[in-house]
Amino acid sequence: MRALVLSDGKLRLANIDKPIPAQNECLIKILCAGICNTDIELLRGYMGFNGVPGHEFVGQIITSSDPKLMGKRVVGEINIGCGACSWCRSGNKEHCPARSVLGILNKNGVFAEYITLPAENLHVVPESISNEQAVFTEPLAAAIRIVQQVHLNPEDKIAIIGDGKLGLLIAQVLQSNTIFDFTLFGRHPERTDQLKSCSAIKIVTNYESNRYHAKFDAVIEASGTQDGFLQAINMLKPLGHLILKSTVAEGSQLNLAPIVINELTVTGSRCGPFAPALRMLENGSIHPENMISAAYSLDNWEEAFKTALKKGVLKVVLTP
Numbered sequence: 001m002r003a004l005v006l007s008d009g010k011l012r013l014a015n016i017d018k019p020i021p022a023q024n025e026c027l028i029k030i031l032c033a034g035i036c037n038t039d040i041e042l043l044r045g046y047m048g049f050n051g052v053p054g055h056e057f058v059g060q061i062i063t064s065s066d067p068k069l070m071g072k073r074v075v076g077e078i079n080i081g082c083g084a085c086s087w088c089r090s091g092n093k094e095h096c097p098a099r100s101v102l103g104i105l106n107k108n109g110v111f112a113e114y115i116t117l118p119a120e121n122l123h124v125v126p127e128s129i130s131n132e133q134a135v136f137t138e139p140l141a142a143a144i145r146i147v148q149q150v151h152l153n154p155e156d157k158i159a160i161i162g163d164g165k166l167g168l169l170i171a172q173v174l175q176s177n178t179i180f181d182f183t184l185f186g187r188h189p190e191r192t193d194q195l196k197s198c199s200a201i202k203i204v205t206n207y208e209s210n211r212y213h214a215k216f217d218a219v220i221e222a223s224g225t226q227d228g229f230l231q232a233i234n235m236l237k238p239l240g241h242l243i244l245k246s247t248v249a250e251g252s253q254l255n256l257a258p259i260v261i262n263e264l265t266v267t268g269s270r271c272g273p274f275a276p277a278l279r280m281l282e283n284g285s286i287h288p289e290n291m292i293s294a295a296y297s298l299d300n301w302e303e304a305f306k307t308a309l310k311k312g313v314l315k316v317v318l319t320p
């Protein structure tokens with residue numbers, strides 16, 4: 001099968017063996033895959049990953065030991081646990097010390113014609129959800145993870161830093177619950193189009209200024225930059241809550257003293273629940289497909305990654 005293979009920081013299109021599913025796994029044909037910032041970071045050396053990258057997908061089950069799943073269109077959770085440790089047994093397989101992660105850690109990902117995943121990771125996609133919508137399930141789940149982890153008080157002033165794909169998804173999740181008062185900070189005023197249904201959102205482009213110093217009770221950092229982290233700390237009130245969503249390849253040297261002085265609470269936030277994400281897509285409370293800037297075949301992967309890196313581009317998808 002054709003697949004994009006990353007080795008020593010170089011990506012190339014190659015012909016590799018079709019994966020053979022383990023006993024608990026299904027073979028899945030990829031219908032549509034999304035390029036995520038994490039994939040771009042992998043190319044820069046994040047996680048030191050070698051193999052087939054890509055973790056956002058919608059696909060069709062080709063083989064499964066469960067006849068009910070045969071032929072079904074599915075999306076899949078990306079963490080594969082050992083199934084035996086205390087983390088796995090308590091339903092937290094994303095923290096299993098022996099885990100593999102689709103397209104990120106010890107498991108070939110979705111920039112390929114086929115993948116394998118355990119049946120327990122898969123969620124059947126309702127028919128009313130298009131492939132272009134379903135491919136956003138994983139990042140949407142990551143956005144929903146915030147409200148699963150942090151109690152956001154309706155009286156809180158909330159800021160989201162970053163109007164990229166993840167920032168916009170987080171904004172739409174908060175917007176779906178109309179009691180929240182939040183401001184989206186970004187550099188692309190035109191992206192308010194993505195958030196049309198809500199007038200409460202301001203896109204602020206000059207958040208470098210001190211105008212927002214100590215104005216927010218909770219700040220969600222989703223800019224993917226170190227600068228965003230500094231801005232977030234600057235914008236928080238004492239006793240505020242900092243929620244971190246960005247994964248950046250380069251390490252950082254940061255002065256953490258303001259976190260101590262202002263007694264900030266910091267929450268790291270990664271993968272989220274798929275079922276509520278599919279519910280939001282099904283009931284139409286979110287339309288992430290508007291974020292697709294371009295679609296390419298696997299053969300045109302170079303063009304696809306070039307486009308994904310361009311300023312102003314949101315989601316780029318690959319169809320094998």
Ligand SMILES: [Zn+2]
Binds near residue numbers: 037138139
């Ligand atoms: Zn991702």
Ligand SMILES: [Zn+2]
Binds near residue numbers: 086088089096
């Ligand atoms: Zn485990």
